[in-house]
Amino acid sequence: MPERKRVQTLTNKKTKSAILLVGAAALIFTLPAIGQQGPESLLPPGFGDPPPPTPPATTRPSTPDPASPGNPATPRPSSSNTATSDDDDKKDDDRDDEDEDEETEGVIRYDVPPAARRSLKAVGIISPASGGFPADAYGSINGTFLKNALRQTKGPLASRWATIMGRRLLVSRTDTPSNINGADWTAERAWLLLRMGDAVTSRQLVQEVDADRYSKRLYQVAMQTFLANGDLGGMCPLAENGARIAADPTWKMARPICASLAGEQGTATALLNQARSQRWTTGIDYLLAEKAVGVGTNGRRSVKIEWDKVDGINSWRFGLAAATGLEPPARIYANAGRHMDGWRALLPMTSVAARTKAAPGAAALGVFSNRDMVDLYSQILDDTDAVAADQARAEFLAAAYSGADESARISAMTSLWDGANAGADYHAMLVLTARAAALIMPSSNQSGSADRIIASMMTAGLDTPAAAWTNIVDEGSLGWALLAVGAPKRSATVQYGPLDSFYDNDSSSDVHKSKLLLAGLAGLGRLDAEAQADFGGDLEVNIVRQTQWTRAISAAADRGESGTVALLALSGLQASDWTKVPPHHLYYITRALRQVGLEAEARMIAAEAVTFG
Numbered sequence: 001m002p003e004r005k006r007v008q009t010l011t012n013k014k015t016k017s018a019i020l021l022v023g024a025a026a027l028i029f030t031l032p033a034i035g036q037q038g039p040e041s042l043l044p045p046g047f048g049d050p051p052p053p054t055p056p057a058t059t060r061p062s063t064p065d066p067a068s069p070g071n072p073a074t075p076r077p078s079s080s081n082t083a084t085s086d087d088d089d090k091k092d093d094d095r096d097d098e099d100e101d102e103e104t105e106g107v108i109r110y111d112v113p114p115a116a117r118r119s120l121k122a123v124g125i126i127s128p129a130s131g132g133f134p135a136d137a138y139g140s141i142n143g144t145f146l147k148n149a150l151r152q153t154k155g156p157l158a159s160r161w162a163t164i165m166g167r168r169l170l171v172s173r174t175d176t177p178s179n180i181n182g183a184d185w186t187a188e189r190a191w192l193l194l195r196m197g198d199a200v201t202s203r204q205l206v207q208e209v210d211a212d213r214y215s216k217r218l219y220q221v222a223m224q225t226f227l228a229n230g231d232l233g234g235m236c237p238l239a240e241n242g243a244r245i246a247a248d249p250t251w252k253m254a255r256p257i258c259a260s261l262a263g264e265q266g267t268a269t270a271l272l273n274q275a276r277s278q279r280w281t282t283g284i285d286y287l288l289a290e291k292a293v294g295v296g297t298n299g300r301r302s303v304k305i306e307w308d309k310v311d312g313i314n315s316w317r318f319g320l321a322a323a324t325g326l327e328p329p330a331r332i333y334a335n336a337g338r339h340m341d342g343w344r345a346l347l348p349m350t351s352v353a354a355r356t357k358a359a360p361g362a363a364a365l366g367v368f369s370n371r372d373m374v375d376l377y378s379q380i381l382d383d384t385d386a387v388a389a390d391q392a393r394a395e396f397l398a399a400a401y402s403g404a405d406e407s408a409r410i411s412a413m414t415s416l417w418d419g420a421n422a423g424a425d426y427h428a429m430l431v432l433t434a435r436a437a438a439l440i441m442p443s444s445n446q447s448g449s450a451d452r453i454i455a456s457m458m459t460a461g462l463d464t465p466a467a468a469w470t471n472i473v474d475e476g477s478l479g480w481a482l483l484a485v486g487a488p489k490r491s492a493t494v495q496y497g498p499l500d501s502f503y504d505n506d507s508s509s510d511v512h513k514s515k516l517l518l519a520g521l522a523g524l525g526r527l528d529a530e531a532q533a534d535f536g537g538d539l540e541v542n543i544v545r546q547t548q549w550t551r552a553i554s555a556a557a558d559r560g561e562s563g564t565v566a567l568l569a570l571s572g573l574q575a576s577d578w579t580k581v582p583p584h585h586l587y588y589i590t591r592a593l594r595q596v597g598l599e600a601e602a603r604m605i606a607a608e609a610v611t612f613g
Contacts, residue, residue: 120182123208124173125201132172137563139556143180149567150188155195156338156365158575160427160459161604163196163366169566171201183215191221197342197365199228211237219246223254227319228343232257232292249280250316253289260293268293284310288320295324307332313340322347327354338424342367345376352379356390360420360428370460373432393419393432400436410440410449417452423577427459427612434460442469451478458607461600463488476501478610481513485520486607488600494521496531503538508613511539512579516613519543519583520606523590524599543587550588557592565592569605578613 126132138146157163170189176182186209193202203225209218219242226235227250235242235251236258242251256271272293276286287303294301305326310317313332318340321328327350333340341361344354345368359376362368380386380394396419399412413433420426430452437456440446446453450473457466467487473479475498484494499518506514518535521527522543536543549572556564569592572585586609593602 118208118210118213120186120209120213121176122173123176123182123186123205125171125204125208126168127173131168133169133174133563133566135173135175137169137172137174137561137566138177139559139561139564141177141561141564143177143185146177146567147180147184147188149571150192153192153195153567153571154574155192156197157570157573158578158581159573159605159608160364160366160431161601161608162570162573165566165598165601165605166196166570167193167198167201167366169563171205172563174563181215183209183213183218187215187218187221190218190225194221194224194228195337195339197339197362197367198346199225199343200346203229203231203234207234211241214238214241214245216245216247219251220248223248223250224315227315230319230322230347230349232319232323233261236261252280253285253316257289257292260295281316285316288317288324291324291326292320312336318343322349325349327351330357338365341365341424345372352376352383353385353387353390356380356387360425363428363431364424368428368431370431370434373428374435377432397432397436400433401439406440406443406446409436410446410453413437413456414449414452430456430611431459434462438462438465442472444472447472447474451482454479454482455607455611458482458486458604458611461604463600463603476505478505481517481610482607484526485517485524485610486603488603490526493528494526494531495528496534499531499535503535509579512583513610513613515539515541515543515583516578516581516586516606516609519585519587520590520609523587524594524602524606525591541583543584545584547584550584553588553592557595560596562596562598565596566598569593573605578609581609581613 122135124132128134155163157166170193176185186205190202190205193199193205202221206218206222206225214222219238222238223235223242223246226232232254235254239251239254239258242248243255253275256268256275259265259271260268272290275281275289280286281289284305284307287305290301291303291305294303305321307329310328310332312334313328313336317328317332320326333344338361341358342365344350344358345362347355356376359368359373363373374397377390377394377397380390381398383391386394393416396412396415400409400416403409403412413436416429416433417426420429433456437453440453442450450469454466454469454473455478457463463486467483467489469479470483470487473483480498481502484490484498499514502517503511503514508514514535518527518532518539518541522532549568553565553568553572556568569589572589573581575581586606590602590606593599593605
């Protein structure tokens, strides 16, 4: 093994503690980007096409080993492997109807023609033909396990690309797992989308279920999705039953608002009086409801909202403020979760200035694309009231596309990168400049900027133009490392020498980037076996360390379950940033994703890890 004179510098550097904890019943996981029927895809055209992934040559065991550690699979009846008849479909629908009849007895019925009723056996927005996951993406995994795993996955995630992958998975029209009602399954998926910051797609998903098939859980989640979108009208068809079934004050408060929107001011006033006397809600939450009633047909109410004594924001305040044209002061969002940046950036009714404040966070999350960012900053160019800092960024972006020459365009991009704060803001500036960076011709004259040009392209999945810089980057540089894991084609495996050079340039805490590079290359099958052993020994890191989670994701990959693998990958990336993601998580995630045909996603996640680790 090559001699290392810097080994002693590693003795006081310890691997960060694992961010993925196993839940009481299951491990955690979540997922992808949106396809044609949802918001704009965050994937560029043809992303991951060269070369197309080879389908894994795996045989799914008919009876998973129940003694295998971390194995969540529960065999379905043998009939699940055969064609399903129309009679079987009808029986399943009848059972769904019976469940709903028991739950909604004595409440409003919806007249839905039989031919128009949508089955709960597969709920989703996109199909495999539109870029979604296959119907059997979860194999024969038990629905109870999947439900618990979704609930225990706390978004947002450390990885933008994992969120993109997760969004696509959650909205795919996949088979409803066994032992869970289709409405409940839809609710859990929509709830995770909200926690990851994607309010728009979450609403689309809950609206894929017929109103007469809503479960209590779906009513609870649907209210949150409508509020996250500032959509008062969307909740009105469900308000009466929601108030009865969900036992949630927000659904009770929705009734006077919806009565006002329908022009029934007498009913709205009576319900507001009842709300006040029974204290369904109080303080500013009640005042916001009263203001929402006032914007209805012939509302004739004027309510002044004062935020001085309000300490924080919740979904009710967020949704009603957005719907009534109010913009809470910035301090209100100080302690809000990162997911709310996604909600704010996606709200079409708010001002450009308000959306711009949230846009960097939304881009880093994975719910705002490069095109979204460019469109937003393009609007700022024509906004005479824009904040000076935002105006400056918009002008730099314009220069990044239309500068006199490539040096001028790179200089404009550099100003955006250097002017960003560390973390989400810097990540967002890389996203903002991705397509401008792709227009720069690879040249040794620009080698000094190559690292960040390549990093910028990788944030938007522009892997093919990034690969054109292969002969420009210096061996062992960040740009070299990003292409080593992120380029779509690589025939030769990485040897020890370049890894050693990368280590020399690594200033990250505990040389975490070097550890993540090692893990990513190994998981993608791009690392020489001897180099893996030698470099891992130098770094004192065990990337093949096994836990219950690693065994579960490996077993799912062996069974060819792309959905289960993607969910477990999300669970392994639960952290505030990449510096807290253990290297062995990245190794097993990239290896499993590659095994089930998701190599493109694996490459982008690995490149992101090396950039921000």
